[in-house]
Amino acid sequence: MKYMATYDLMETMRNTNQWLGATAKTMASYPAVAMVPHPAIKWLEAWGEVTERSFERMVAKPDWGIHSFTCEDGKDHLVTVETELEQPFGDLIHFKVLGRDPKPRRVLLVAPMSGHYATLLRSTVTSLLPDCEIYVTDWHNARDIPVSEGKFDIEDYTLYLVDFLRHLGPDTHVIAVCQPAPLTLAATAYLAQEDPTAQPRSLTLIGGPIDPDATPTDVTDFGRRVTMGQLEGTMIQRVGYKYKGVGRLVYPGLLQLASFISMNAETHSTAFTDQILRVARGEAADHDKHNRFYDEYLAVMDMPAEFYLSTVERIFKGREIAENRFVVDGVPVDIGAITSVAVKTVEGSKDDISAPGQCVAALDLCTGLPAEKKASHLEEGAGHYGIFAGRSWRNNIRPLVLEFIDANAGAPRVISETGQKADSKAANKPAGKPTKKSAA
Template sequence: MLYHAHEMQRAWLNGASAWASIASEMLGNPANPMGYFGLGPTAASALEVFAHATQSRGKPEFGIDAVNAGGQPHAVIESIVLNKPFGDLLRFTHDGLDDSSPKVLIVAPMSGHYATLLRGTVERMLEHSEVYITDWADAKMVPMREGSFDLDDYIDYIIDFLEYIGPGANVIAVCQPSVPALAATAVMNAAKNPATPATLTMMGGPIDTRCSPTTVNDLAMERPIEWFRQTVIATVPMQYPGHGRRVYPGFMQLASFMSMNLGSHLMSHYEMFKHLTAGDDASADLTKAFYDEYRSVCDMTAEFYLQTVEEVFQKHSLPNGTFVHRGKAVDLGAIDQTALLAVEGERDDISGIGQTKAALDLATGLAKSKKQYLLAEGAGHYGIFNGSRWRTKIAPVVEEFIAKHARKSKAQLKQVA
């Protein structure tokens, strides 16, 4: 009933949003004298804020048309290079790159938002690298005939994507995927897989949530896994291709994120209202753009969500050495080829300080010279992969780290020969 109740509410809000938008446009029409005096401008602004806050949103586009590299603008080519039921591999490139440019796989979180949340991450790395990103599917859109998708499958997808990209690739895992990306790296190192990544950068990842636990970590520990199974898992209704699939709905995750900083979100909307009333559309549009992305959410499969909660946040399986992939224990000590960079935000309220850095200590078989740590001063969770700090302070460190530990691909070796 949870999903059906949401759909009924969404249908009602869609109608209310449409009417609010129409009323706002009418009040703001230059031909309407009420728009120039009294409560007209105030009412128009309030209706516009309400319409924007309640409208439905689908999957956003990356929309990266060009990047500046070497002082010149270059048109960006975006393409799907590998298609899988629960996620595609996207590739971004431009004519300013050559065979010597590093290949970077950005592993996006499967945590309720689309991969486009990392648009700023892709855009910045694309200046000097050929960028790939995991474009995870909305679980409610995947038919039941495609089977299940759990944490083991997530790790397999990362390995498959790296094998497609080929030797010498570099991985950047943002937040939640730091755990499966580290596990995949250990599996590939142990197997001497030719596609083992040269570097792995983990950004704000919950490797060991016992370090500086946050509200998110505490919530996961307060309840037994059966509570999550019975309370937040829903069945996809008939109108979607994935009807009958058990999922953790994106609207539940969004509600959780919004409630964590409700005061800040309310203030942001109040500021947007003030900007609109004052005629400062440019400032209002910045807030709108953020929430267009923030409110665009997708569902996760129940098995992936529950397994992540249990293994990562409750049992701490990876740091405890009990994490298993396909029935075989994952040995982080097997990582001896892939250089590791841990990036944390000083003000991160989702992954506390020390949680990502723990990976460096757990990789006991890796030389100290291949480990690096960066604490981004003043950066919150989103600030470590988006915004000015990411572009000017963090990304250059990541690029320098990749260059330092570069491993030549087959194409590059042929060039040298």
């Protein structure tokens, strides 16, 4: 019960700060106060505006904001977000472009369940939408999931991916971003063993901790320093009475956000100070660079406790994926069973979350995969966010990923007369020659 009280206390603090910001903004804009010609009034109003907006965003799920785009025919086409497969902890959604014939590239974008909503990949989706049929894993906020729905750990996450891939069919190309990279690799290996005809055509892993010990970071060091008992005692709380998931054990989003900010506290402090000054000078706008970034960054979701704890214990501490010892629902998963799915890894040279070396370790685990089906790319000068949503992604990485998808698309897999999925002669093309930034 004390953890439920702690959860409600954090929400109370957030709500209070939002109220303080709104009060300061309202008071400073009151006509009588406007008669006082003092710059502190403007500063107070600016502080209130930035504070209210920041704390308000922490409990609101951002909208995808992808309403239309111009297609090759020169016309603007509407985009709708449709739910393809609905599950208690996450849905498979499809970005359908109305009036456009389906694109041959069918891409499943696996979003992380690491504190932020899938909308964190908005710019990634936007950049791929003109050339692909885009499907995304849209994970739910654990605070809104009733306890009656049961647990959700990394094995359940993996089985969700298996279900999504079976639903989409074998002519799918998967792009996993950050945290889900090792579990997406495991899901592909699981299908290779249990349902080979449902395997995707290609798998692109972007900045994921396949082998966290390959290149230690602050994240991996933290995982090594603390015990599971310490994590469970300090990080896990019960959802309060305000939400549908009351009583569910979670790693609260507000607590995660505090951890995110503490990693670069000085940078964030400077960013908010500068924004307050810009608002005071009348130079800020509703959708300026600061607001676009922090509206997404501050929007956090609660993570199921069992998912968070099993990730730390089995992926980081136990290195079950790195040592090819992962078990899903009682089935030992052998990553070496992947023999036909092309695998590409993408890393950023300045990534301080999943440092270079952690993700490319996946290629060594794919012992059954021919060399021509493996590829890797190291983006010089790119940080963690940049390799899937920044300029590096748009200008360099995205074209390479699309080229990799096309090189390994092969002939469509068809359904035989007996009802079994049969694979036409699969393409076995190299994923491009190595360059200074890319090595196969």
